[in-house]
Amino acid sequence: MTVFSAESFADHEQVVFVSDPDSGLRAIIAIHDTSLGPALGGCRMYPYPSEEDALRDVLRLSRGMTYKAAAAGLDLGGGKAVIIGDPRRQKTPALLQAMGRAVDRMAGRYITAEDVGTTVADFAEVHKTTRHVVGLPVELGGTGDPxxxxxxxxxxxxxxxxxxxxxxxxxxxxxxxxxxxxxxxxxxxxxxxxxxxxxxxxxxxxxxxxxxxxxxxxxxxxxxxxxxxxxxxxxxxxxxxxxxxxxxxxxxxxxxxxxxxxxxxxxxxxxxxxxxxxxxxxxxxxxxxxxxxxxxxxxxxxxxxxxxxxxxxxxxxxxxxxxxxxxxxxxxxxxxxxxxxxxxxxxxxxxxx
Ligand code: NAD
The missing domain is CATH 3.40.50.720 (NAD(P)-binding Rossmann-like Domain)
Structure with missing residues (x-):
């Protein structure tokens, strides 16, 4: 599998591969650019046919988030996370909490949120192990569905x-x-x-x-x-x-x-x-x-x-x-x-x- 030669890898600040065998979590967190602030971007869960597909997707999406935040005048950078798996079969509280721990280890450089294959309710689970989450349900201090x-x-x-x-x-x-x-x-x-x-x-x-x-x-x-x-x-x-x-x-x-x-x-x-x-x-x-x-x-x-x-x-x-x-x-x-x-x-x- 290629990493450094992967298309669009070169201008990324940091790419983290996450594994938690107990919950079955396999994920990639990509931080494209933090010049304007911590990287914000959703966490997608999708049954990618290959690890290369997952890497390609997360790199492409995280760069898009950098442009989106910059054009919107936000003091935020661009990042994204992907979980490799079928959200209908493999999304468990343990997996979501393991994802929260992975986000927490980024120490605020990456802020996560819902995306394709994840819901606002899932992030109540992720929030149990990290505070670096936005788009939370109203009862957890968030603003609900964006x-x-x-x-x-x-x-x-x-x-x-x-x-x-x-x-x-x-x-x-x-x-x-x-x-x-x-x-x-x-x-x-x-x-x-x-x-x-x-x-x-x-x-x-x-x-x-x-x-x-x-x-x-x-x-x-x-x-x-x-x-x-x-x-x-x-x-x-x-x-x-x-x-x-x-x-x-x-x-x-x-x-x-x-x-x-x-x-x-x-x-x-x-x-x-x-x-x-x-x-x-x-x-x-x-x-x-x-x-x-x-x-x-x-x-x-x-x-x-x-x-x-x-x-x-x-x-x-x-x-x-x-x-x-x-x-x-x-x-x-x-x-x-x-x-x-x-x-x-x-x-x-x-x-x-
Ligand atoms: P959604 O899943 O709620 O709605 C998508 C709709 O498109 C569904 O009703 C689906 O049946 C329909 N659809 C799927 N394939 C279609 C096709 N071939 N022809 C016609 N309709 C089709 O998603 P959403 O949250 O409304 O987001 C819509 C798009 O906007 C997505 O691409 C999403 O990534 C993007 N987006 C959403 C947000 C947000 O706040 N939800 C923010 C930025 C970008």
Whole structure:
């Protein structure tokens, strides 16, 4: 198995392999960058086909968290953890507590949270062996499910995109195609419907689409048909890599912005969207609302502060749109430039004089 030569390993500060034979825990904690503060990122549990797959995933995800925190203006770094295993069969209190002990040994350099395959309730168990956890249930001093805040951030980001694309106009009367009606997508539909947008929705879960039709008068299309819907906005809120060679030619929208992570299959697709005149809201900027919320748990949560930070998210997106247009660059590349500038400034302040 390759480690130092693994793709994207080189710019990571620290990667820790964890084993606890008693509970069956096998996990990897990756700390990408702590220039801005301790590394925050969720702990994913997934039955990876190989250790290489798990390593690749954790390295890719932890770097994304560095960019997300930097672009959101948070004093936090980027990290991530993956547990190798099937969450339906192998997730036990003993395993979660062993994961907590592993996080605790990082002495605050890594702060964990829920992710795919783990729940807010699981982190009540992890919290028994470490205090370096955010996104805890309300009864344990946390702020509960971050998804509604992620949805609000996406909504405010789409408003910013609409203002940029349509000379200050709002979302009222616009058609938005929403892919995925899960924790984030559902709340996003609610905000959009309240703002007077018309909704076209798709989900592989037919109960969810039926409920959206009833609750928001949404038009329902088959999952594969959502890309070709004639809409003002396409909002991917299901899975990654949905903007790819197959889907790009189908798109008939002016703006793309949604909650899903890693929406662009590769960087070249950002350039293709720019060439086609589609305004793309970089995923790690527009979907940072949940991270902003759980980050506030560390310093004492205040609703006014959260509202301010979410307005900041929308303002950052507007600045990215303007700068990308001025420089003739894809918005995703511009967002990465912005995050890297903030990281460089932090490193320069820390460098011995
Ligand atoms: P979720 O699992 O609650 O919802 C995902 C929804 O997508 C489900 O309803 C599922 O049935 C649907 N889906 C799956 N495959 C589909 C397909 N091919 N076509 C249409 N629908 C499909 O997840 P979530 O918490 O709502 O998150 C949505 C996305 O946003 C994920 O990619 C997640 O990683 C990302 N994200 C979530 C948060 C958060 O706060 N929850 C924060 C940042 C990013």
């Amino acid at each position: 998804s509604p805040t992620t949805a609000l951030g996406v909504f405010l980001g789409l408003e910013a995109a609409a203002r940029h694309r349509w000379n200050g106009r709002t979302l009222s009367g616009r058609t938005v195609a929403v892919q995925g009606l899960g924790n984030v997508g559902w709340h996003l539909c609610r905000y959009l419907a309240e703002a007077g947008a018309r909704l076209v929705v798709a989900d592989v879960d037919e109960d969810r689409t039926a409920r959206a039709a009833a609750a928001f008068s949404a038009e329902v299309v088959r999952p594969q048909a959502i890309y070709a819907v004639e809409a003002d906005i396409f909002a991917p809120c299901a899975m990654g890599a949905v903007l790819n060679d197959e889907t790009l030619p189908q798109l008939r929208c002016a703006i793309i912005g949604g909650a899903a992570n890693n929406q662009l299959a590769c960087d070249a697709h950002g350039e293709r969207l720019r060439e086609r005149g589609i305004l793309y809201a970089p995923d790690f900027v527009i979907n940072a609302g949940g991270m902003i919320r759980v980050a506030l748990e560390r310093d004492g949560f205040a609703q006014a502060l959260l509202d301010d930070r979410l307005k900041g998210l929308a303002a950052t997106l507007s600045a990215i749109f303007e700068r990308a247009e001025r420089d003739g660059k894809p918005t995703q590349a511009t967002a990465i430039d912005l995050a890297q500038e903030r990281l460089r400034a932090a490193r320069a302040r820390q460098a011995p004089s």
